[in-house]
Amino acid sequence: MRDEYLLAALRMAAGADPAPGRVSADARAAFHLRLPEGIVATPVEISGPRGARSGGGAPDIPEDEGPAVRRFAVAGLTIDVEAVVADGRLEVAGQVSPASGAETDAGPDSGPSAEPGTGTGTGWQVEIRTSHLSKTRDLSENGRFAVGGLPTGWVSVVCHRPGEPPVSTRWMHVRP
Amino acid sequence: MREVTSMTVEKSLGCLDQAAWEDLVARFGARMWAVARAFGLNHTDAADAVQGAWLRMVENLDGIRDPERIGAWLVTTTRHEALRLSRGRRGEVVSGHDLPDAVLPDPAAAIVDADFGRHVWERLDTLGEPCRSLLRMSVLRPEATYAQIAIRLDISPGSIGPTRARCMSRLRGLLEEPA
Numbered sequence: 001m002r003d004e005y006l007l008a009a010l011r012m013a014a015g016a017d018p019a020p021g022r023v024s025a026d027a028r029a030a031f032h033l034r035l036p037e038g039i040v041a042t043p044v045e046i047s048g049p050r051g052a053r054s055g056g057g058a059p060d061i062p063e064d065e066g067p068a069v070r071r072f073a074v075a076g077l078t079i080d081v082e083a084v085v086a087d088g089r090l091e092v093a094g095q096v097s098p099a100s101g102a103e104t105d106a107g108p109d110s111g112p113s114a115e116p117g118t119g120t121g122t123g124w125q126v127e128i129r130t131s132h133l134s135k136t137r138d139l140s141e142n143g144r145f146a147v148g149g150l151p152t153g154w155v156s157v158v159c160h161r162p163g164e165p166p167v168s169t170r171w172m173h174v175r176p
Numbered sequence: 177m178r179e180v181t182s183m184t185v186e187k188s189l190g191c192l193d194q195a196a197w198e199d200l201v202a203r204f205g206a207r208m209w210a211v212a213r214a215f216g217l218n219h220t221d222a223a224d225a226v227q228g229a230w231l232r233m234v235e236n237l238d239g240i241r242d243p244e245r246i247g248a249w250l251v252t253t254t255r256h257e258a259l260r261l262s263r264g265r266r267g268e269v270v271s272g273h274d275l276p277d278a279v280l281p282d283p284a285a286a287i288v289d290a291d292f293g294r295h296v297w298e299r300l301d302t303l304g305e306p307c308r309s310l311l312r313m314s315v316l317r318p319e320a321t322y323a324q325i326a327i328r329l330d331i332s333p334g335s336i337g338p339t340r341a342r343c344m345s346r347l348r349g350l351l352e353e354p355a
Contacts, residue, residue: 001284001287001348001351002255002282002284003214003344004211004214004215004255004258005211005214005251005255005284005285005287005288006287006296006344006347006348006351007214007314007315007318008207008210008211008213008214008288008293009210009287009288009289009290009292009293009296010293010296010297010300010311010315011210011213011214011293011315011316011318012206012207012210012288012289012290012293013290013291013292013293013294013296013297014293014297014315014316015290016316017209017210017213018206018209019205019206019208019209019226020219020223022223023205023209023222023223023226023227024201024202024205026223026227026230027201027205027226027227027230028197028198028201030197030227030230030231030233030234031192031194031197031198031234033231033234034234034237035234040235131227131231153224153227154224154227154228154231156231156235168235170235171228171231171232171234171235173224173228173257173260173261175220175224
């Protein structure tokens with residue numbers, strides 16, 4: 001008999017602290033975050049930070065600095081994600097590899113990660129999802145992405161590729 | 177805990193419709209919240225723990241093989257998320273990716289129920305002091321600091337943890353006695 005379960009039962013009987021309405025609303029809304037036919041990538045341990053913000057592994061930051069990168073992988077696709085909170089908002093950067101690597105012009109919504117004159121045009125996109133807001137970006141040719149202005153809390157990155165099932169990271173908790 | 181929901185057992189979780197999902201929220205949301213708050217989490221962290229459990233369900237819909245025990249799974253997963261958040265707030269290093277392993281529904285989660293809670297209150301009120309007051313505070317004021325509890329109950333802050341553990345043990349003993 002776990003103490004927390006006993007305390008929780010006592011709390012429910014006391015009726016003094018019901019779940020706030022927004023908690024229930026978020027729980028109901030989570031239904032729409034399902035990814036039918038999607039594949040959830042598995043967390044993979046990596047050694048040391050290797051931030052997309054620092055150039056995807058360029059040795060310009062010491063090993064013990066910078067945000068931690070979390071890696072998720074499925075057969076044939078790896079998603080690296082680093083998430084930080086700045087001024088109370090969530091910033092997410094990362095890299096999908098292998099990148100689509102197409103040599104076509106950038107689309108109009110290539111997002112902040114796209115480098116001028118590159119971009120994909122192959123339809124590869126990343127969707128950064130939170131419980132309340134999602135943002136989608138075309139993936140740049142090198143597979144990097146960066147999105148800011150998101151609410152803190154839970155976040156997941158989804159890679160969309162034409163003709164392939166979407167691949168998502170597991171949900172990560174990021175709050176200061 | 178009544179486990180059978182409007183979602184039929186033979187229907188896999190992967191094809192849950194919105195009504196069935198909302199039924200789960202209505203049925204188990206309060207239990208999940210109570211568990212998260214029982215860890216002493218503030219409202220923001222408790223809300224994150226509960227939402228984390230729902231999002232784990234989102235990412236595991238096809239992997240949950242026992243829909244009859246989905247309530248226990250949700251409560252157990254909330255406990256895992258709350259524990260992880262609680263440890264993080266205490267500055268403890270959380271290993272790996274911070275991501276819990278696959279959660280198996282804990283049958284003990286069935287006691288998270290208001291009816292059972294009323295039964296526990298009856299037993300709690302038979303405890304002597306300081307157990308009765310200390311456990312009442314633990315239940316009703318989960319965010320109270322040890323300093324606040326110490327002043328209120330006139331005991332030393334250093335003795336609160338061990339005393340509470342002893343009191344919980346006594347309460348569990350009372351609950352195991354025949355009614």
